[in-house]
Amino acid sequence: MDASASSSSGKEKAVVSFLRKPRILLAACGSISAVKFGDLCSLFAEWAEVNAVVTKSYLRFIDGQTFPKNTQVFSDKHEMFHWGKLGDSVLHIELNKWADIMVIAPLSANTLAKIAGGLCDNLLTCIVRAWDYRKPFFVAPSMNSFMWDNTFTEQHCITLEDLGAILIRPQKPNIDGEEAEYEHSLMEEPSNICSNVRVSYKQYLEKRVCRGEV
Numbered sequence: 387m388d389a390s391a392s393s394s395s396g397k398e399k400a401v402v403s404f405l406r407k408p409r410i411l412l413a414a415c416g417s418i419s420a421v422k423f424g425d426l427c428s429l430f431a432e433w434a435e436v437n438a439v440v441t442k443s444y445l446r447f448i449d450g451q452t453f454p455k456n457t458q459v460f461s462d463k464h465e466m467f468h469w470g471k472l473g474d475s476v477l478h479i480e481l482n483k484w485a486d487i488m489v490i491a492p493l494s495a496n497t498l499a500k501i502a503g504g505l506c507d508n509l510l511t512c513i514v515r516a517w518d519y520r521k522p523f524f525v526a527p528s529m530n531s532f533m534w535d536n537t538f539t540e541q542h543c544i545t546l547e548d549l550g551a552i553l554i555r556p557q558k559p560n561i562d563g564e565e566a567e568y569e570h571s572l573m574e575e576p577s578n579i580c581s582n583v584r585v586s587y588k589q590y591l592e593k594r595v596c597r598g599e600v
């Protein structure tokens with residue numbers, strides 16, 4: 387990760403970010419949809435620079451996932467490894483400054499609740515707690531229908547949207563009857579997440595141009 391570009395400021399920084407590939411911070415939580423994260427990284431890597439952040443729980447779901455060549459994957463252990471003494475840079479701030487866009491896919495019910503409550507007890511939630519919501523921030527939840535239909539989920543999603551997050555809703559299983567209750571509301575397909583983010587980012591840049599920021 388090279389965060390040196392983040393030392394420039396204002397208009398100059400905006401122009402540089404407009405001309406280069408977007409820098410996307412992709413994050414994943416411990417969920418049944420964790421298996422889709424490698425594909426998601428590959429799709430984003432086709433048009434963006436990608437760094438990845440995963441939770442400790444995510445690592446319990448995935449055994450030897452392959453990531454694109456230039457994608458670094460960070461987890462909690464890197465946060466302390468990266469920092470040695472007062473004055474050293476802090477990983478969650480470096481990743482935060484590096485990123486133009488953040489996407490959490492899959493987002494678990496647990497991390498959704500933590501973000502909505504402002505908690506920051508791991509690398510991922512520290513990055514989010516420090517996030518500047520003027521930059522695009524997407525979340526793609528994945529959870530079973532019991533969790534998804536729970537009032538807490540609705541409240542937490544509203545809180546995130548109020549902050550400025552863009553919610554990519556999970557797919558509802560297309561099954562009638564009792565069975566459907568037990569189905570997971572699966573995370574949206576990686577290709578749809580990728581195209582959704584791409585279109586939104588283009589619109590975001592166009593707005594910045596209109597406002598004379600770039």
Ligand SMILES: Cc1cc2nc3c(=O)[nH]c(=O)nc-3n(C[C@H](O)[C@H](O)[C@H](O)COP(=O)(O)O)c2cc1C
Nearest residue numbers: 415416417418419441443444494495496497528529
């Ligand atoms: C087999 C299995 C599947 C799970 N799938 C999901 C899921 O799809 N969505 C979810 O929110 N939690 C799911 N969980 C629960 C989370 O893994 C758990 O809440 C965990 O603490 C999330 O940690 P994280 O938010 O730090 O990644 C699942 C747990 C198990 C054992």
